[in-house]
Amino acid sequence: MTGDGHTDSRRAVLHAWIPALIWLGIITIESTSALSSENTSRFLYPLLHFLFGVDPVRFVLWHFLLRKSGHVLGYGILSVLLFRAWRATIPVLNHPRWSMVWARVALFMTALVASLDELHQSFLPSRTGTIRDVLLDSAAGLAAQVVLYFALREWQTSKPSGKDPTLRVPNDSMQPSVPGSGGA
Numbered sequence: 001m002t003g004d005g006h007t008d009s010r011r012a013v014l015h016a017w018i019p020a021l022i023w024l025g026i027i028t029i030e031s032t033s034a035l036s037s038e039n040t041s042r043f044l045y046p047l048l049h050f051l052f053g054v055d056p057v058r059f060v061l062w063h064f065l066l067r068k069s070g071h072v073l074g075y076g077i078l079s080v081l082l083f084r085a086w087r088a089t090i091p092v093l094n095h096p097r098w099s100m101v102w103a104r105v106a107l108f109m110t111a112l113v114a115s116l117d118e119l120h121q122s123f124l125p126s127r128t129g130t131i132r133d134v135l136l137d138s139a140a141g142l143a144a145q146v147v148l149y150f151a152l153r154e155w156q157t158s159k160p161s162g163k164d165p166t167l168r169v170p171n172d173s174m175q176p177s178v179p180g181s182g183g184a
Contacts, residue, residue, distance in 0.1 A: 016088030020081040024113065027074060031117050036126040037067065071133060072140040075110055079141035080148055082106035098152040103145045110141030 029035070041063055048054040054062055083106040092099045114137035122129030 013085075013088045017085045020078070020085040023074075023078050023081050027078065027113065027117060030070075030074070031120055031127070033124050033126040036124075037063070038126060040067065068136065071136050072143075075114060075137035075140040076144035078113060079106050079110040079144040082109050083145065083148060097155065098149055103149065107138070107141050107145055111138040114138055114141075 033039070041059070044063055044066065045054070045056070045059050048059060048062055083102050086102040086105045087099070090099075090101060090105070092101060111134070114134045117137075118129035118131070118134050120129070121127035
């Protein structure tokens, strides 16, 4: 049984949103007390000490950098996944690879999720919600959109035009010859 175009379109939209929704779930889990700075230091310090010989004083800096890198990576990925989801959801004329509409909505939603995440953390005793993290997360989302723009623009310009130059045939030879018309 084959589906009609409308059903296929809905399925494509659903498939585009599933990764974004899963990633939102991961961010929600990371926002809990279970992954607070105190709890992550319990397993990161022994690991970094074993692998690199990091002492407790240096660990404070490394722990901070790892946690902020997690923000950048996590919200950058969210921004890309939201762009992908909105690209499947919002139609744009000429079906471009990249659209400012999709990028703006993805960036807005990334900033919204970052704001809600930090607001949620401000109510947890073991977490701190800060505007700096919202700005970091939003900047990561913006950087992801810029990278996406250049990557898709480069892909678009390097992609073949779809016309094979070896298949060029003069127009005359494509005309069928009609008996009695003086053609070959």
